Amino acid sequence: MKPRIELKIPSQLVFLGVPDAVLMELAGDMPFDRKQIDELSTSVIEACTNAMEHGNQLREDRQVEIHFDFAEDEIEVSVFDQGPGFDFSCWRPPQDIMAERGRGILIMREFTDDLEFGHAPDGRFRARLRKRFHNGR
Amino acid sequence: MKPRIELKIPSQLVFLGVPDAVLMELAGDMPFDRKQIDELSTSVIEACTNAMEHGNQLREDRQVEIHFDFAEDEIEVSVFDQGPGFDFSCWRPPQDIMAERGRGILIMREFTDDLEFGHAPDGRFRARLRKRFHNGR
């Protein structure tokens, strides 16, 4: 059985460090490359930021749920929010290099091997990030 | 509304570092005394160790669930397992200083302000640890 860790945090930016701390703690015991863990964790923070802001509208009665699924050479992270979601097929990379927002999805796309958005069976909106790891750090 | 963080980890000792990492991350942003956070986290690790070993019998299909409830000057942590539990009123402090086991509950009792064991409404066994914090670090 593949180990899974589940985490629920309130929709407040101050809690964005928690999923990062979880990944960093686990990475310390796993043979994953540091740079790759950084990239995954940065992507997870982006997904959680969006889930809090765009999905849950920073409402404090709404939680963001995060699943970490560990396999031999891969980590899959799912981030759930209670908002309406958005259509990823319409997403385009940002054009204005000096724009203050609009880089979250770009970062997730560049830093993961597989990025999917969609609705989970229970109706929540889900971002799913997968990253494969080569051994050695 | 008081913020709550929920965490579920598999019943494998390698994951005992996760609740510690969560508390340490949050403590960094809160005005809590370092020594007190250490004591709480040590107690939470004991509760999770017991939940994994005595409660879930280290079975990998059973998870340990941990709730962190934050208030102004207090953190309450609940640890749930799927075992039969035990009767805390029959607990006695260990006598043999050189015994290799039997110090978990002693540590929890000394390091928290309030320690309770019992069954949650859903039938799971719950350890509940509360610690009050004086300001300043």
Added chain:
Amino acid sequence: MKIKERKRDGVAVLELSGKIMGGEDSAAFESTLKTLIHEGILNVIVSLERVTWVNSSGLGILISGYSTMKNNGGELKLLKVSNRIESIFMVSKLHTVFESFDDEDEAVRSFS
């Protein structure tokens, strides 16, 4: 995010620490820069040495600060960007915008 301010040879060194993640951080950073401009200090070094991580909203704060300084005839440069943060600058192509240094003396000299 916390901000600690020092001055060296007419250059302000802002040492950021913690997480740069938008929200309240944004106003705090902007008001620090405004105060410096008001004092006539237009050259700013932002040290990221003690920053754990930056998210894309945090990048926005740095970009906004960069623009604020430029628009007032000044400059904002970065110091001690970690590997983790550097790679975020790379994918968002912001390394072509920000000048960055590993050595503080060099960063200070670059203004003269």
Added chain:
Amino acid sequence: MKIKERKRDGVAVLELSGKIMGGEDSAAFESTLKTLIHEGILNVIVSLERVTWVNSSGLGILISGYSTMKNNGGELKLLKVSNRIESIFMVSKLHTVFESFDDEDEAVRSFS
């Protein structure tokens, strides 16, 4: 838990790192001590400098090691016990059992 072994003046210094939490750690530690005894090394210093935390099962490992050395006419002493771990020794009264040092030279000298 990881174990790194060094020898100094006939004393073995075992540098533990990570978390000491029972399970597999127990056998690894015990077999390291058995090998030392086999080599005739009876004085052991266990450095906890790089240990993040110890739980009560981890205490059991240290106690078992202490007993193993004693039973073979040797000694096990501790080095660089952090505040966090020290307080666990205090509540379980194990500070009355283990001799502990902050300075390695001093710990080594204490055997002679």
